[in-house]
Amino acid sequence: MNDTDCVEVLLDVPLQGTFSYRPATPLPVGIRVRVNFGGRELCGVVANGMSRPAPGVKLKPVSEAYAALPPLPESLLRMAAFAARYYHHPAGAALFTALPTLLRQPRDVAPPDRRPWRLTEAGRLAPPPPRQRARLALWQALERAAQDDDALRAVSPQALRVLAEWAGQGLAERFDPPREVSAAGDLPALTGEQATAVDSVAASLGRYQAWLLQGVTGSGKTEVYLRLIARVLAEGRQALVVVPEISLTPQLIERFARRFAGARIACLHSHLADGERLEAWVDAWQGRADIVIGTRLSVFTPLPRLALIVVDEEHDASLKQHDGLRYHARDLAVWRAHDAEVPVLLGSATPSLESVANADAGRYRRLMLTRRAHAAARLPAVRLIDTRRAELTDGLSAPVVDALAGALSRRELSLVYINRRGYAPVLACPQCGWTSGCPHCSAKQVVHLQSRVLRCHHCGDAEPLPRACPDCGNADIRPLGEGTQRLEAALGALLPKARILRIDRDTTARKDAWDAVYRRVSAGEVDILVGTQMLAKGHDFGALSLVVALGCDGGLYSADFRAGERLFSTLMQVAGRAGRAGVAGEVLVQTQWPDHPLYQALARHDFDGYAETLLAERREAGFPPAAHQALVRADAPDGAAAAAFLQGLLASVADDPAVRVFGPAPALMARLAGRERAQLVIECAERARLHAWLSAAEPVLARLGREAGRALRWAIDVDPLEL
Numbered sequence: 035m036n037d038t039d040c041v042e043v044l045l046d047v048p049l050q051g052t053f054s055y056r057p058a059t060p061l062p063v064g065i066r067v068r069v070n071f072g073g074r075e076l077c078g079v080v081a082n083g084m085s086r087p088a089p090g091v092k093l094k095p096v097s098e099a100y101a102a103l104p105p106l107p108e109s110l111l112r113m114a115a116f117a118a119r120y121y122h123h124p125a126g127a128a129l130f131t132a133l134p135t136l137l138r139q140p141r142d143v144a145p146p147d148r149r150p151w152r153l154t155e156a157g158r159l160a161p162p163p164p165r166q167r168a169r170l171a172l173w174q175a176l177e178r179a180a181q182d183d184d185a186l187r188a189v190s191p192q193a194l195r196v197l198a199e200w201a202g203q204g205l206a207e208r209f210d211p212p213r214e215v216s217a218a219g220d221l222p223a224l225t226g227e228q229a230t231a232v233d234s235v236a237a238s239l240g241r242y243q244a245w246l247l248q249g250v251t252g253s254g255k256t257e258v259y260l261r262l263i264a265r266v267l268a269e270g271r272q273a274l275v276v277v278p279e280i281s282l283t284p285q286l287i288e289r290f291a292r293r294f295a296g297a298r299i300a301c302l303h304s305h306l307a308d309g310e311r312l313e314a315w316v317d318a319w320q321g322r323a324d325i326v327i328g329t330r331l332s333v334f335t336p337l338p339r340l341a342l343i344v345v346d347e348e349h350d351a352s353l354k355q356h357d358g359l360r361y362h363a364r365d366l367a368v369w370r371a372h373d374a375e376v377p378v379l380l381g382s383a384t385p386s387l388e389s390v391a392n393a394d395a396g397r398y399r400r401l402m403l404t405r406r407a408h409a410a411a412r413l414p415a416v417r418l419i420d421t422r423r424a425e426l427t428d429g430l431s432a433p434v435v436d437a438l439a440g441a442l443s444r445r446e447l448s449l450v451y452i453n454r455r456g457y458a459p460v461l462a463c464p465q466c467g468w469t470s471g472c473p474h475c476s477a478k479q480v481v482h483l484q485s486r487v488l489r490c491h492h493c494g495d496a497e498p499l500p501r502a503c504p505d506c507g508n509a510d511i512r513p514l515g516e517g518t519q520r521l522e523a524a525l526g527a528l529l530p531k532a533r534i535l536r537i538d539r540d541t542t543a544r545k546d547a548w549d550a551v552y553r554r555v556s557a558g559e560v561d562i563l564v565g566t567q568m569l570a571k572g573h574d575f576g577a578l579s580l581v582v583a584l585g586c587d588g589g590l591y592s593a594d595f596r597a598g599e600r601l602f603s604t605l606m607q608v609a610g611r612a613g614r615a616g617v618a619g620e621v622l623v624q625t626q627w628p629d630h631p632l633y634q635a636l637a638r639h640d641f642d643g644y645a646e647t648l649l650a651e652r653r654e655a656g657f658p659p660a661a662h663q664a665l666v667r668a669d670a671p672d673g674a675a676a677a678a679f680l681q682g683l684l685a686s687v688a689d690d691p692a693v694r695v696f697g698p699a700p701a702l703m704a705r706l707a708g709r710e711r712a713q714l715v716i717e718c719a720e721r722a723r724l725h726a727w728l729s730a731a732e733p734v735l736a737r738l739g740r741e742a743g744r745a746l747r748w749a750i751d752v753d754p755l756e757l
């Protein structure tokens with residue numbers, strides 16, 4: 035090797051491009067290295083082959099090349115490079131987002147090797163002499179059958195040292211035992227629609243095709259995934275299943291594990307310990323895992339034998355990352371499927387308007403499940419309760435209380451949905467008009483009665499519940515409106531016999547909380563579930579017959595143009611929890627606007643009709659998916675600084691008549707955790723021109739950002755979901 039050769043290294047730094055270093059020996063693409071950058075030792079990844087630096091340039095050496103794991107696969111580097119380009123994020127930072135935490139750090143790591151040991155041919159022919167009793171016992175154990183570390187340590191405490199020695203001499207080795215992967219249990223006979231869906235997607239295995247599986251709640255979408263994955267596993271290939279919520283993974287994993295006895299399922303989400311996550315990731319990468327199930331970050335998991343990608347609940351906003359690399363796991367899944375030449379199946383009862391538009395345009399192919407899978411199950415009847423005419427007790431109307439009492443007397447499970455946790459959304463003084471505003475955010479502090487605090491749900495700041503109005507001293511201050519805690523208390527008072535279980539972020543913070551919920555529900559220990567939209571997501575509570583939705587009207591007239599879409603989809607999903615098994619279901623919605631088209635469509639279970647209405651509105655207004663959108667966000671303690679920064683950007687980027695730029699204007703949440711937030715909204719009918727504008731903006735942003743100093747933070751958000 036010529037000592038003037040160099041490699042390009044990707045680093046986890048907020049700077050564009052790669053950095054050149056001089057390696058001691060030639061290095062393969064994808065290998066992790068340690069390098070010195072600005073006086074710090076950082077982990078880097080070699081981005082491309084050896085090249086020649088410009089003459090006269092002095093390069094730092096690569097400090098160390100890590101060898102405990104093979105180089106990262108090129109498919110992963112390609113995907114990270116695409117994400118960096120598409121989301122206008124530094125390439126190194128994008129790649130490091132895709133890696134498990136332990137692989138981002140400057141040290142050589144590999145997960146423990148848990149594969150079993152066996153004797154090689156040579157090993158079988160070379161039994162240790164009888165006087166080496168421990169060695170002979172080990173040899174005999176392995177002669178009988180392959181063994182894992184624990185079993186061998188039980189034979190001799192020295193086992194692993196001896197085996198390492200034998201491995202060095204070619205007498206023993208670790209190996210991947212062959213797996214018998216077969217679908218187990220009694221499989222339900224597929225409905226005609228399910229069978230069509232399975233056959234259609236199966237026919238596309240081996241090439242790229244995006245499928246939108248639009249199936250009403252309880253129509254058996256998961257069964258479709260399972261049948262397809264069975265085919266993939268039968269061919270010795272791998273499947274990736276992306277779900278929006280950690281709370282959904284245990285239920286799903288259990289269902290998959292029951293179906294595919296013998297298959298290795300790797301589970302990936304952000305609640306795993308670093309070591310666990312590395313192990314699952316490497317298992318998938320090394321082809322040892324057959325199925326990967328995980329939240330959005332799992333979309334990056336390397337899979338050498340990938341044959342199918344499933345994105346469940348593809349409409350869910352938590353598939354999009356809201357900081358750093360602001361990627362959407364669904365969109366990256368589609369890109370990845372294309373790159374790997376495999377089909378991708380996007381499933382939802384209420385697809386995003388983006389996916390509906392893609393299906394309408396023929397980019398995705400649509401599969402419909404219009405009926406519930408259980409022969410006896412029907413979609414629930416929806417009743418709209420006009421709260422302008424009803425008297426409310428703690429936010430509950432008489433028909434709602436009656437319906438809950440009826441379900442209770444029939445021993446049926448009910449669900450009460452309200453999308454606010456805490457006791458009441460605000461504390462107010464009726465005398466002087468004071469309300470519990472958060473000092474750091476443009477939001478109210480929420481009353482939490484049990485912990486006796488006012489807490490901001492945006493910045494987390496809390497203070498003790500005041501006994502009197504801080505402004506006028508009035509002792510008669512009141513919680514206004516209802517949250518889950520208040521409903522729990524009110525229902526307890528109205529229906530003293532009911533066993534009530536509250537489910538919100540406060541009650542499910544513990545890791546095993548969802549397990550307990552399912553245990554109690556299936557043991558028949560719960561009559562009424564009270565909770566937030568957590569309850570809406572894909573859960574199957576079996577015998578649930580009544581769903582009540584409260585406090586939804588805010589979504590009808592919000593400044594966020596997606597609020598209506600989100601409300602409609604949440605209500606369809608919550609309503610879909612009812613009547614899934616044999617019991618007939620009913621849904622009661624309390625509203626001041628019973629004639630609103632959204633509620634009318636809900637009552638008809640008419641997703642397609644209302645989606646068409648919303649799409650027409652978006653076309654009219656030029657909003658996504660009818661146009662492409664990006665934000666440049668800036669925040670600083672001082673609002674004027676954030677606005678001036680964005681103004682500076684506008685002044686330096688050339689106008690494109692096809693690109694509309696709005697702002698600088700305050701974000702919907704104008705103040706968060708003591709920082710003022712401003713943004714530019716950039717819209718264009720052509721994606722390429724939007725990206726050209728952003729590409730031109732990037733270097734300007736980098737320069738202005740340096741000039742503005744540390745107090746100012748900025749970010750580009752492509753296809754933003756929050757304004």
Ligand SMILES: Nc1ncnc2c1ncn2[C@@H]1O[C@H](COP(=O)(O)OP(=O)(O)OP(=O)(O)O)[C@@H](O)[C@H]1O
Pocket residue numbers: 222223224225228249250251252253254255256257382383407408409571572573574610
């Ligand atoms: N072909 C079938 N015959 C009988 N029962 C079925 C069939 N397919 C699925 N089921 C059952 O129907 C119920 C709903 O199925 P599943 O959970 O797959 O629906 P889903 O479409 O994913 O629902 P959601 O979108 O509401 O979460 C489950 O209990 C499942 O076991």
Ligand SMILES: [Zn+2]
Pocket residue numbers: 472473474475477490491492493494495707
């Ligand atoms: Zn706050």
